[in-house]
Amino acid sequence: MDPTALEPAADFRADQLQSSLADSGFTSVTVLDQVDSTNRWLAELAPEAGGAELSAVVTGFQTAGKGRLDRQWFTPPGVALTFSVACSPHTAAGAPWPVEYVPWLTLIMAHSVTHVVRNLVGVPAVIKWPNDVLVDSRKVCGVLASLVSPPDGSAPSAVVGAGLNVSQRHLPVPTATSLLLEAGDAEAVPGRQALLTEILREFARCYHRVSVDPGAELGPGGDVRALLESEVDTLGRRVALHLPGSTVPEQAVAEGLGTSGELLVRGHDGAARALSAGDVVHVRPTPGEPRTAAEQRAIHAIRDVTAGDRA
């Protein structure tokens, strides 16, 4: 019998996670059989941790997982990778990251998952701005970040959580998928502990790289910015914007990412705007339909920006 049927986190070993992640800067990795929400659990501890870097928690089952826009996030016991990381973003010189760069943590986590899904599982994952990882247009992972402000007014900590569908054979909606369904073979899907180890390693690598000089890495021409942009499949696409408070989707072309990772779009009327909230749904051109001039321009602009060395 699958041990996770009785203990949803039976396949995780906290001691092994701690030792294999210590050189990536993780000071603690906690394994919980079940919890309401790893984001909520870590957010409560983050102020007490007093800026200790980095800490993570993983669980086999969330009873009240949180999604974006106050939605619930539910995955059955034992079959998804649900975890959170707490960090206190400071530069190497000890100053807090400039506040405009903190929202990039969501994309750094989405990148870390994308990177591992591509390299360890061999399926072509991409990022859908701002927080989804898709394979073949279906969602395999969602990311949720929140800021935790200490009562003493010191710099906020961040909690960044991700839920990755690993071995579900059936998903509740046709727009979702799992690594097992995409790989088509259980042998091709690494265990949750291996996936988590590599995702946290990649997150720490990017996080520490940005911490050396956030403006240089995430500003125009920055290497980490270019790496993230190269994976954001939304860029260069026509998008239907489902904005809070509006029932009619707006059509636009996604042209780039702003200073804080917001999506820069251009509407049919030629007006540019920056989006930092709301749902963005990709609109694919119908087969045979040529790209519009605005799409062509956006794609060229993005290629120019991302054509340098990768981080």
Ligand code: BTN
């Ligand atoms: C979304 O797509 O809406 C974001 C989903 C984020 C889910 C993860 S699972 C681990 C962490 N803990 C939570 O309560 N939520 C995030």
